[in-house]
Amino acid sequence: MSDEAQQKATSPQRGHASESAEQTVTGAGGEADAGSEPRNGGGHAHDPFFETAARLLAEGRETFRFDTFGDEAFWSGTLGLDRAIARVSPKQALAVGLKVDVDALPAGLVAALRAGKVDLDDPAVTRRLLRANAVVGVTGLFKPSSGIPQIGIQCALCHSTVDDSFAPGIGHRLDGWANRDLNVGAIIALAPNLQPIASLLHITVDQLKVVLASWGPGKFDAVVFLDGKAFRPDGKSAATLLPAAFGLAGVPLHTYTGWGSVTYWNAFVANLIMHGKGNFFDPRLDNAAKFPIAAENRFGHITIAEDEDRITPKLPALHVYQLALAAPRPPAGSFDPALAELGHRLFNGKARCATCHHQHRTEPGWNMHTGDEIGIDDFAARRSPDEHYRTTPLPGLWTHMKGGFYHDGRFATLLDVVNHYDTVMKLGLTAQDKTALVEYLKSI
Numbered sequence: 504m505s506d507e508a509q510q511k512a513t514s515p516q517r518g519h520a521s522e523s524a525e526q527t528v529t530g531a532g533g534e535a536d537a538g539s540e541p542r543n544g545g546g547h548a549h550d551p552f553f554e555t556a557a558r559l560l561a562e563g564r565e566t567f568r569f570d571t572f573g574d575e576a577f578w579s580g581t582l583g584l585d586r587a588i589a590r591v592s593p594k595q596a597l598a599v600g601l602k603v604d605v606d607a608l609p610a611g612l613v614a615a616l617r618a619g620k621v622d623l624d625d626p627a628v629t630r631r632l633l634r635a636n637a638v639v640g641v642t643g644l645f646k647p648s649s650g651i652p653q654i655g656i657q658c659a660l661c662h663s664t665v666d667d668s669f670a671p672g673i674g675h676r677l678d679g680w681a682n683r684d685l686n687v688g689a690i691i692a693l694a695p696n697l698q699p700i701a702s703l704l705h706i707t708v709d710q711l712k713v714v715l716a717s718w719g720p721g722k723f724d725a726v727v728f729l730d731g732k733a734f735r736p737d738g739k740s741a742a743t744l745l746p747a748a749f750g751l752a753g754v755p756l757h758t759y760t761g762w763g764s765v766t767y768w769n770a771f772v773a774n775l776i777m778h779g780k781g782n783f784f785d786p787r788l789d790n791a792a793k794f795p796i797a798a799e800n801r802f803g804h805i806t807i808a809e810d811e812d813r814i815t816p817k818l819p820a821l822h823v824y825q826l827a828l829a830a831p832r833p834p835a836g837s838f839d840p841a842l843a844e845l846g847h848r849l850f851n852g853k854a855r856c857a858t859c860h861h862q863h864r865t866e867p868g869w870n871m872h873t874g875d876e877i878g879i880d881d882f883a884a885r886r887s888p889d890e891h892y893r894t895t896p897l898p899g900l901w902t903h904m905k906g907g908f909y910h911d912g913r914f915a916t917l918l919d920v921v922n923h924y925d926t927v928m929k930l931g932l933t934a935q936d937k938t939a940l941v942e943y944l945k946s947i
């Protein structure tokens with residue numbers, strides 16, 4: 504990132520990120536290279552290569568955690584979310600799944616919280632949290648004259664949570680973890696002016712509220728803003744689960760339906776979903792039959808002057824950071840090692856899982872399948888350009904046991920997933936095979 508672009512970055516607490524370096528970052532998104540020391544024995548403090556890598560990682564983390572890309576112009580300026588947040592108590596904020604970064608809290612506030620002397624029903628406390636930049640994924644941009652901040656959102660809103668070490672919803676940041684408590688629809692519904700979104704979708708504000716309420720915790724529908732399809736044919740919400748954003752290195756295509764690479768999707772989200780200020784190009788969105796809303800609004804041709812683009816200069820470092828976020832290992836005792844070992848053999852053998860989930864991840868190559876191949880309908884697949892489902896990489900499954908599995912959470916438990924494959928692939932798994940596979944899935 505150029506210095507100029509860096510200065511333009513909205514990062515009220517520059518430097519804060521590097522102070523709390525709890526998250527392990529490895530070179531290859533995972534366990535594979537653990538223990539392989541660089542040839543120079545790790546003494547690379549002054550090696551320009553490692554210095555560059557370290558700088559990119561630090562910049563990328565800053566962007567992931569704190570950059571609004573100027574999207575406060577939409578969330579506050581257009582929707583008026585700042586006015587709503589001014590009335591929200593910390594208790595209400597936690598109830599819609601927002602998380603608080605304990606490392607960002609001033610010592611005085613931590614002490615007062617410990618002593619039970621903070622009124623969690625007082626919206627003024629929410630403003631204090633925002634002022635401390637402690638609400639994960641939400642930035643309050645305060646002007647000196649005003650007590651109410653402009654509100655902008657970040658990647659961390661949906662793709663980070665906290666470890667609850669201080670209290671439920673309050674703890675150290677866990678970058679890349681899916682926030683399955685977050686009720687994005689309920690948060691958007693707080694905004695006083697929903698008319699712009701309703702107009703975009705050609706529905707009334709009341710209809711929009713029904714759509715937003717249909718998502719529920721841990722879900723969001725990125726594609727409804729392109730195709731206007733809020734519900735599946737069976738009447739259920741068309742939203743997808745918030746996925747993990749770690750362990751993505753080496754995965755060819757991303758999102759549940761393989762829209763593109765990590766950096767493709769980053770640009771997509773920052774421009775079209777977060778409403779940051781940038782450039783975006785995707786002529787696939789000109790297909791008016793498939794993406795009527797996107798085609799009408801020329802979402803595949805978002806242009807802004809180069810020197811006002813606050814997204815594109817951030818993409819390289821953001822990409823590097825995301826690829827370096829390894830899937831976290833499950834805690835000891837959270838699975839049965841002997842059964843997991845047996846499950847591993849089944850996964851690679853009799854259960855045929857590894858024919859798609861190679862190395863328990865995804866296919867090296869074109870990692871896409873039809874609904875038929877995995878025994879499900881193709882509604883969500885057909886909302887994407889390639890009309891297929893992408894083989895989900897499985898490391899870190901244990902971090903998102905809430906909300907279900909598959910793109911829409913249709914399977915409540917891992918055993919339900921295994922039973923599904925057993926039926927559609929006629930695997931003939933015994934009850935013990937199934938238990939073993941589940942223990943293996945919990946162990947990766």
Ligand code: HEC
Nearest residue numbers: 657658661723743744745746757758759760765769772773
């Ligand atoms: C409002 C919630 C939300 C925000 C904010 C958000 N995302 Fe996502 N993200 C999602 C959802 C939902 C999906 C799944 C979309 C799909 O497959 O249809 C997703 C998918 C992804 C994926 C693909 C993961 C995989 O398994 O392939 C990546 C990478 C990603 N997001 C990165 C980002 C980055 C970087 C940002 C910030 C620029 C960001 N997201 C902001 C909700 C969000």
Ligand code: HEC
Nearest residue numbers: 759854855856859872876892893894895908909910920924
């Ligand atoms: C034909 C290729 C294919 C085979 C074989 C396959 N999978 Fe999958 N798997 C997929 C695809 C594609 C998805 C994404 C489905 C979706 O999101 O709707 C997926 C999703 C999953 C998920 C859900 C991940 C999540 O985060 O929601 C689990 C768990 C899983 N597979 C486990 C297995 C197991 C266990 C086996 C063997 C019994 C197996 N898979 C066999 C392609 C395959």
